[in-house]
Amino acid sequence: MALVGRAEAADCALEPQGEGRVATVVDARSFRLEDGREIRLAGIERAGTDQTRIRAALSAIIGGRDVTLHGEDDTPDRYGRQAAYVFVAGSEHSVQSELLRRGEALVSSDISEKNCAAALAAAETRARQARLGVWAQTAAIKNTESPGDILAAIGQFTVIEGRVLSVRQAGAITYLNFGRNWTQDFAATISRRIIPAFENAGLGPKSLENRRIRVRGVVSSRGGPRIEMLRVEQIEVLGGK
Structure with missing residues (x-):
């Protein structure tokens, strides 16, 4: 992972929670690894109603790629999904940040780590100011x-x-x-x-x-x-x- 990517992970106070290769994108906020684990992207919410487009955006970022997982807890939720902040190998930014920069996600309101929340909010703000993705719509x-x-x-x-x-x-x-x-x-x-x-x-x-x-x-x-x-x-x- 590039230096900037490591810095972002440190800013979010994230602990390593494993790694793997992406097998398939399940929906706009989750994907499955080759070992069968299903991962839900922490810290973001779905943006808009065009989930096909957003799923395609996520596929373009992580499809078939090696990723590392970071988070405070790797316990699966009631649907069997592990919530994590995800970094594509060699990328400078988390997958969450990339989706926010493209206007393909919204920042969640339940991010416990303040520096992480601030970093993701800044990414969302840049997309909103540039009217990218969902922010191009007047009803966003x-x-x-x-x-x-x-x-x-x-x-x-x-x-x-x-x-x-x-x-x-x-x-x-x-x-x-x-x-x-x-x-x-x-x-x-x-x-x-x-x-x-x-x-x-x-x-x-x-x-x-x-x-x-x-x-x-x-x-x-x-x-x-x-x-x-x-x-x-x-x-x-x-x-x-």
Whole structure:
């Protein structure tokens, strides 16, 4: 592996978790090695709905190639897949980073290693600014002023932007409201138990009122469309008040 590739792995604080040769790409985020292990790409989510194109992009990067696996835990998930950050032999960047640079993936919100999260976020930002891949589509980022578009993404990992009009607490849940009709408009929700984490990161809910922010996560429908904020990394402040 090239020096830059080793540096990236070190920045992500990854431990070696094995190696192998890619036998087949299963879908947009997973592949199978010749020894039968199925690997899921950690740290990224599917981008858009054209999974055939994204699968082809992944195949072009890793198809038939020798790869090394890095991660915090090599225990398979309930589907028998090992989550890992993957490096093609001789490559300067992780497979995740390459997909993000091409606009063929979204950064996940559950990356525990901060330097790794920052590196992948930077790759996504470059693709978004260059309007590559999924970012060439005007609907790549949903607008909170169009809640119907967000509802159409129920069950999908989605990136959403808008201005927080109000912050309200109901029981153990705090709502970041992006509209005035709670049964129709989009809201991000934060459980009381994790409010301290947001406050420690300078993202206390009240401080976000009247701020324009970007949120990411899986859309659900509870009244209007919702995304539950489970980690600080799901919120990005885009501008001043």
